Amino acid sequence: xxxxxxxxxxxxxxxxxxxxxxxxxxxxxxxxxxxxxxxxxxxxxxxxxxxxxxxxxxxxxxxxxxxxxxxxxxxxxxxxxxxxxxxxxxxxxxxxxxxxxxxxxxxxxxxxxxxxxxxxxxxxxxxxxxxxxxxxxxxxxxxxxxxxxxxxxxxxxxxxxxxxxxxxxxxxxxxxxxxxxxxxxxxxxxxxxxxxxxxxxxxxxxxxxxxxxxxxxxxxxxxxxxxxxxxxxxxxxxxxxxxxxxxxxxxxxxxxxxxxxxxxxxxxxxxxxxxxxxxxxxxxxxxxxxxxxxxxxxxxxxxx
Amino acid sequence: xxxxxxxxxxxxxxxxxxxxxxxxxxxxxxxxxxxxxxxxxxxxxxxxxxxxxxxxxxxxxxxxxxxxxxxxxxxxxxxxxxxxxxxxxxxxxxxxxxxxxxxxxxxxxxxxxxxxxxxxxxxxxxxxxxxxxxxxxxxxxxxxxxxxxxxxxxxxxxxxxxxxxxxxxxxxxxxxxxxxxxxxxxxxxxxxxxxxxxxxxxxxxxxxxxxxxxxxxxxxxxxxxxxxxxxxxxxxxxxxxxxxxxxxxxxxxxxxxxxxxxxxxxxxxxxxxxxxxxxxxxxxxxxxxxxxxxxxxxxxxxxxxxxxxxxxxxxxxxxxxxxxxx
Numbered sequence: 077x078x079x080x081x082x083x084x085x086x087x088x089x090x091x092x093x094x095x096x097x098x099x100x101x102x103x104x105x106x107x108x109x110x111x112x113x114x115x116x117x118x119x120x121x122x123x124x125x126x127x128x129x130x131x132x133x134x135x136x137x138x139x140x141x142x143x144x145x146x147x148x149x150x151x152x153x154x155x156x157x158x159x160x161x162x163x164x165x166x167x168x169x170x171x172x173x174x175x176x177x178x179x180x181x182x183x184x185x186x187x188x189x190x191x192x193x194x195x196x197x198x199x200x201x202x203x204x205x206x207x208x209x210x211x212x213x214x215x216x217x218x219x220x221x222x223x224x225x226x227x228x229x230x231x232x233x234x235x236x237x238x239x240x241x242x243x244x245x246x247x248x249x250x251x252x253x254x255x256x257x258x259x260x261x262x263x264x265x266x267x268x269x270x271x272x273x274x275x276x277x278x279x280x281x282x283x284x285x286x287x288x289x290x291x292x293x294x295x296x297x298x299x300x301x302x303x304x305x306x307x308x309x310x311x312x313x314x315x316x317x318x319x320x321x322x323x324x325x326x327x328x329x330x331x332x333x334x335x336x337x338x339x340x341x342x343x344x345x346x347x348x349x350x351x352x353x354x355x356x357x358x359x360x361x362x363x364x365x366x367x368x369x370x371x372x373x374x375x376x377x378x379x380x
Numbered sequence: 381x382x383x384x385x386x387x388x389x390x391x392x393x394x395x396x397x398x399x400x401x402x403x404x405x406x407x408x409x410x411x412x413x414x415x416x417x418x419x420x421x422x423x424x425x426x427x428x429x430x431x432x433x434x435x436x437x438x439x440x441x442x443x444x445x446x447x448x449x450x451x452x453x454x455x456x457x458x459x460x461x462x463x464x465x466x467x468x469x470x471x472x473x474x475x476x477x478x479x480x481x482x483x484x485x486x487x488x489x490x491x492x493x494x495x496x497x498x499x500x501x502x503x504x505x506x507x508x509x510x511x512x513x514x515x516x517x518x519x520x521x522x523x524x525x526x527x528x529x530x531x532x533x534x535x536x537x538x539x540x541x542x543x544x545x546x547x548x549x550x551x552x553x554x555x556x557x558x559x560x561x562x563x564x565x566x567x568x569x570x571x572x573x574x575x576x577x578x579x580x581x582x583x584x585x586x587x588x589x590x591x592x593x594x595x596x597x598x599x600x601x602x603x604x605x606x607x608x609x610x611x612x613x614x615x616x617x618x619x620x621x622x623x624x625x626x627x628x629x630x631x632x633x634x635x636x637x638x639x640x641x642x643x644x645x646x647x648x649x650x651x652x653x654x655x656x657x658x659x660x661x662x663x664x665x666x667x668x669x670x671x672x673x674x675x676x677x678x679x680x681x682x683x684x685x686x687x688x689x690x691x692x693x694x695x696x697x698x699x700x701x702x703x704x705x706x
Contacts, residue, residue, distance in 0.1 A: 140517055142562025144541050147513040149562070217579065228535060229579025230565065312576065314535070314565040324535060324565055324576070337568065340542075 122351035129345055141315035143349045152356055154315035158325035162236040162307055163300040169240025170296055174247025182255040183277055201245040209309030212238035230312030233321040239306050243296040254288025287372040294368030298361045304329035328357045408647045409454040411438040412445025413544050415588050416458025416630050418662040423651045433643035442544035450474050455638035459631045460544030462689020477636035477684040481675050482699045483655050485665040487613035488549055488626040489592035491599040493581045498529050501603040501610030507553045516561035536564035537576045537585030549586055552625040589613055590663030618665040621698055629699045636684050652676050667699050674703040
């Protein structure tokens with residue numbers, strides 16, 4: 077039982093200072109919501125203006141993207157292809173390395189090794205993306221050209237690899253947390269049934285931690301799709317509908333940068349293309365995030 | 381990058397930081413083309429050493445520079461093509477008269493990767509076939525350009541659509557200003573183009589001659605046949621007008637009203653006197669001496685209006701002849 081006089085004392089305190097604090101916190105929370113709403117609003121408004129001049133059929137039906145030139149085409153696919161290609165390369169690098177690093181850190185590494193290795197790995201995420209961009213352009217590409225002579229100076233491969241390195245810590249760190257959260261009892265039960273260490277990890281621990289791992293991968297995919305600086309510097313600026321990682325491509329984000337830096341007058345159709353591309357990008361990451369939630373729910377075990 | 385540069389004032393001597401733009405009386409405000417910028421910068425540096433005034437330089441491109449000139453925001457503007465009718469109109473509305481002064485020649489260099497062994501020269505016709513709007517999504521391999529060339533993918537690199545160099549190239553090659561295919565790597569930053577062409581065996585690009593001479597070890601320049609046989613761009617062939625149609629005069633446009641101010645007049649006089657020497661130093665081609673004399677006379681007489689343009693890029697114009705006729 078709560079003493080009635082004490083409970084009224086608490087209420088009296090809440091009415092003054094704490095209510096103010098509560099409001100302040102609410103305002104902070106609302107700020108992010110409002111910002112998101114404003115961004116979506118502006119994006120939608122300009123995108124609608126864009127689609128009053130360019131039909132959806134052109135946008136999704138054409139295979140060329142040349143809005144700044146004499147022969148204008150508004151097919152979004154070359155930009156989407158560039159984005160998907162670089163992101164796929166990045167994930168192809170980050171997923172195996174990130175996941176195996178997570179398994180090692182969580183299951184095998186001695187505490188001393190782990191103390192050094194984990195922060196070092198996370199340091200990768202702290203490197204400014206412009207550094208990765210120039211790393212891809214002036215170090216990675218010339219190196220790769222020795223192995224693949226027909227690789228162009230601007231290509232999808234090397235920024236994709238750089239991006240992959242960048243998002244390794246995202247996957248490894250979050251996955252490691254998920255693996256760590258799997259209770260000891262499950263492992264012990266597996267050992268008791270005669271499973272080896274590897275069997276325990278790959279048949280018991282990883283499936284149990286799957287929702288956390290999947291979430292980390294989806295987060296990494298979103299990051300790769302939205303990454304701008306690396307691809308703007310090292311992938312080239314040529315919209316091209318291709319799956320060939322050796323030739324110059326342009327991603328959706330790189331296109332937005334290209335127009336943003338030029339002298340394209342505001343309010344023109346050319347200018348509005350960046351909002352249409354931005355909206356498409358937003359839609360893409362939105363769908364990815366939705367998919368991840370579905371995925372996570374499906375895989376959710378008792379401990380994920 | 382342009383916008384960032386435009387807000388950045390260069391050549392401001394110590395103690396006058398923050399005093400960018402007009403308003404402060406003894407400052408000469410300059411803006412305009414990135415192609416002309418290296419010349420103006422060199423001239424301004426020398427000018428300020430003499431302590432005769434201060435110069436601020438922005439880089440908003442040829443078009444952006446004209447916009448500012450016609451708003452009365454700057455004393456003079458650099459231009460890599462003559463003024464366009466729409467810009468003439470803009471200045472007229474604001475009652476700003478301008479004095480058109482050619483300061484140098486620039487050749488547009490067509491370059492390929494140094495390992496490209498098959499391109500011996502390119503005719504204007506072949507360049508047109510590569511760059512015209514109809515080439516978009518059609519001319520994709522070197523073998524599409526000339527029979528016998530390898531079946532290698534063709535990767536094109538060129539300046540952005542806001543640049544005077546792009547305007548001039550399309551006018552000279554395709555026949556219509558601002559008309560080209562859209563599926564090439566276009567960048568406002570000429571160094572990106574150099575980087576692209578120098579690391580890509582299937583590449584072909586074009587940009588101002590100064591950027592080629594700076595990177596001559598990483599690129600191979602292609603002779604262009606404008607009808608009189610293949611000609612390599614060089615100081616010589618650009619100056620004597622034989623590198624056609626890809627050599628062009630570049631300009632500064634001075635506001636007539638601003639030219640009344642002592643320091644502006646002093647700066648322009650200094651510009652024209654030192655051009656012959658400084659232009660070569662930064663990698664462009666000086667006008668012949670008689671042409672500089674005509675240009676100086678034009679400024680002394682404060683002759684306004686344009687004899688080169690009024691209609692944008694003009695192909696194959698000799699400065700001396702045009703000035704003498706105008």
